[in-house]
Amino acid sequence: MRTTVNPVRLLLGCAGLAAVSWGMPTHALAASCGRTPYASGPHALAMLASPSAEIGLSSGRNAPSNQKDSRDDGDDDFRKGSIVGLWHTVYTSGGVTAFESFDQWHSDGNEFEAADTQLGAMCQGTWEKTGSRTVELFHVGWNFDPTGVTLTGYFTEIQTDTLSADGKAYDGTFAIQNFDLMGNHLQGQDQSGTTHATRLTVP
Numbered sequence: 001m002r003t004t005v006n007p008v009r010l011l012l013g014c015a016g017l018a019a020v021s022w023g024m025p026t027h028a029l030a031a032s033c034g035r036t037p038y039a040s041g042p043h044a045l046a047m048l049a050s051p052s053a054e055i056g057l058s059s060g061r062n063a064p065s066n067q068k069d070s071r072d073d074g075d076d077d078f079r080k081g082s083i084v085g086l087w088h089t090v091y092t093s094g095g096v097t098a099f100e101s102f103d104q105w106h107s108d109g110n111e112f113e114a115a116d117t118q119l120g121a122m123c124q125g126t127w128e129k130t131g132s133r134t135v136e137l138f139h140v141g142w143n144f145d146p147t148g149v150t151l152t153g154y155f156t157e158i159q160t161d162t163l164s165a166d167g168k169a170y171d172g173t174f175a176i177q178n179f180d181l182m183g184n185h186l187q188g189q190d191q192s193g194t195t196h197a198t199r200l201t202v203p
Contacts, residue, residue, distance in 0.1 A: 080167035083135050086200040093193030111137060133163035143178060153180040161195060170197045
């Protein structure tokens with residue numbers, strides 16, 4: 001018997017799941033045990049293979065090996081001095097990996113992050129440059145109960161990160177505070193630690 005899937009219902013189902021978990025703090029479950037059932041890390045990222053023209057996925061950048069891409073110099077100069085781009089970020093707290101994420105920093109001062117803490121976990125923030133290679137990030141999101149349905153409060157995060165000299169990594173610190181829906185600071189539920197990120201680029 002052939003089974004068919006209604007694409008509209010599938011899309012709405014995925015959207016509903018994302019809505020339930022949207023804004024779930026990246027530290028919500030990591031604070032107690034360091035990892036969550038969804039995380040099998042630490043995660044090792046394989047080097048991405050370059051698209052192959054043989055299967056119709058030519059990137060348009062397949063220059064001979066002795067010919068340097070004309071974009072390389074400009075791209076490298078920009079990356080050395082800017083955090084803008086896509087990163088694989090590892091958060092460490094108490095000497096263990098708390099969680100990991102893919103973090104997108106935008107040139108307009110916005111930042112979006114997808115963490116491995118649970119399905120669909122997304123957060124957002126705003127950042128500004130505070131030094132030659134240093135930025136400060138203000139991050140915020142909603143907190144839910146363990147069912148992921150009932151809103152219980154929100155969290156804030158302050159992060160300070162410094163780019164490496166070659167612009168391929170950054171290291172820093174983070175500090176998270178949790179609040180109830182009345183804005184009362186939930187003492188004893190804060191989390192802090194260090195960040196280490198590796199830049200992801202087009203292969």
